[in-house]
Amino acid sequence: MAPVRVAVIAASSQVRASLQTLVEASPALEFTGSAADAETLVDCLAGSVPDVVVTDIEPEVSDALKTLFEPGHAPPALVLLSDDPDSESILDALPTDAVAILSHNAMPAEIVVSIEAVAAGLCVLSPDILAKLLAGRKPRHTTASGESFEALTLREIEVLAMLADGLGNKEIARQLDISDNTVKFHLSSIFGKLGATNRTEAVMLGMRHGFIMV
Structure with a gap:
């Protein structure tokens, strides 16, 4: 099974380095690049589209990825590290169906499992926000x-x-x-x-x- 190609967007160089180390330590994942913003990442990847983007920047980043990668190509799945992972407003801003919303304090194993999950087309949400969604949309x-x-x-x-x-x-x-x-x-x-x-x-x-x- 081919490894999941993962890119990172984070404003902090320390966070980018930490996420890169996490990805590179997993045999199932392949690190493709990182940047402080979506535009720089697209330039860095030179047309190559990762399977998953891990980011600690708020959801608008996914809109940039959607428009900056090749037209007609589905946007990468998204793992979002957020200060407020239970916020319903986050979901409204995400255009991709395959998404994980985690706390900034998520354990490394949680991040790795979430990357694999969204790469397979799944969603990873907190119990609270999942309950709210299912109550209205199930x-x-x-x-x-x-x-x-x-x-x-x-x-x-x-x-x-x-x-x-x-x-x-x-x-x-x-x-x-x-x-x-x-x-x-x-x-x-x-x-x-x-x-x-x-x-x-x-x-x-x-x-x-x-x-x-x-």
């Missing part, structure tokens, strides 16, 4: 018996089908060409949407709702 479906549940994504259905086949996390990761941590994110989402507490229950509920057939 799409739900109802079975013939009136039971309500949230629809799974196509990738989640793939993972659920592999669970039904008895595959473990590492085998699922290998077959889907994703990391073990990404598999864990998908499983957590599946369990939450179906209301399952373990793998067996998730499979049973998936069959009941028609997501998989065994």
Whole structure:
């Protein structure tokens, strides 16, 4: 599996150096460059678009990235280090769907896992802000018996089908060409949407709702 290409935007040279060291220490990640602002980063990368940008600059940075990289190219996924990660206004300013919003005090392991997650198209949000979003936007479906549940994504259905086949996390990761941590994110989402507490229950509920057939 190719490493995730990561660039860094931070006003402080110390923060940039710290994030660079963090990225370079992870075999799953590849550091591509850093800068104090989006415009300088684009010049530094000379047309190369990273998979993920880690930044401690407020969300407007993503708009700059969206316009300055090649036209028609999707903007990189974003890991935002914020003083107020629970602010709903941050989400309104982010044009990309794959995003992680973390505290400036996030642990190195949290940042690495979040980079891998957004590279796989996932979002990483605090429990508080996630609860607010789900309360207003969660799409739900109802079975013939009136039971309500949230629809799974196509990738989640793939993972659920592999669970039904008895595959473990590492085998699922290998077959889907994703990391073990990404598999864990998908499983957590599946369990939450179906209301399952373990793998067996998730499979049973998936069959009941028609997501998989065994």
